[in-house]
Amino acid sequence: MAGRKQFDVDEALRRAMHVFWRWGYSEASIDRLTEGTGLGRSSLYGTFGDKSALFRKSLERYAQTYHPLYEQALSGPHANPSAVVAAYLTVTLNRIADPAVPDGCLLTMSAAQFPALDVDGQVMVRAMIDGLRARLGQALLAAGAGEREAAELALCAVATNKSLAVLSRAGFSSEDLATVASAAVRNCGDSHS
Template sequence: MCSLSIMVGRKQFDVDEALRSAMLVFWRWGYSETSIERLTEGTGLGRGSLYSTFGDKSALFRRSLQRYTETYQPLYEQALAGPHPGPAAAIAAYLRVTLDRIADPAVPDGCLLTMSAAQLQALDPPGQALVRATIDRLRVLLEQAFRAAGADEREAADLALGVLAMNKSLAVLSRAGFSGEDLATVAAAAARIPGERAAARPH
């Protein structure tokens, strides 16, 4: 909840803190179940302040998703920067960021991007475009990391798509109450995929 104070007869508040609070509301409830009432309760702002600062619900969602991306994408970029001895190490590093985020008690389970993709039809066209563009950027980031770790172009593309799907699966399983140990097992299985693919190739 953002802090409020009185100055020269006007309410002052930390816009960045309010945006983070709104992000957590969308993250916890998803776009469809996030009402203006939940946003005002979560941010501590009145309707007037909310609308005048951020616009309507759709505009606030887009800013919240951008804030989410700005918070977590640098962590994924750092994890993938390597150098990694092979794609398996890059996968493990990438999914470790996800597991650490899920284990963080300060944020909701799951993933705001995953929830938003699952509710894509509820979003307006700009919101839909932002969700897809954010996912596409992650896919490109993964492909680049796998190529740098020694995968050829086709393998890098296949692994990027598979790991992206695995990452989203971790978010869904965490929302369903699966334990951290279960999620770590899923991540470890994903990291074994490159070795299994190599073993399956004809020699």
């Protein structure tokens, strides 16, 4: 039938997300995107628009896949702020350990290449990071942290999350990553005592 897509759009988007995740926006060339998705240029452009639009759709797909896991982990109840940070970083470590996805984190990779993104991409990346930070702050308040402490711990937990993603891309072992996460959780306990 003329005009009907002969491929799975959702699967093509998942594959594009992996290309951006692995290579980052700057190195995710159209050739890499066509190879990674199995689509020709005309199908890629016709379905998703330009590279920037495809990147934003990939980032949305990433958020739809992983942010519910963070939401579930943060929904509590948690005994204390350390437990909130532990739950958040456990989701991070589990994602990093998944052999079916690239190392690191698409959001972290995108933040690292922030200047290469168009304004819409920059706004989206920052909003996603700010959203995670705000949700962490809410969970920390619910677990007994004061306002200032919750704000500080949320920022530190997001920074630790991003650090874990970078270290995983550099080949650090899962044991090393778990050590970083454990130290962050211990530091949260120290600040709350």
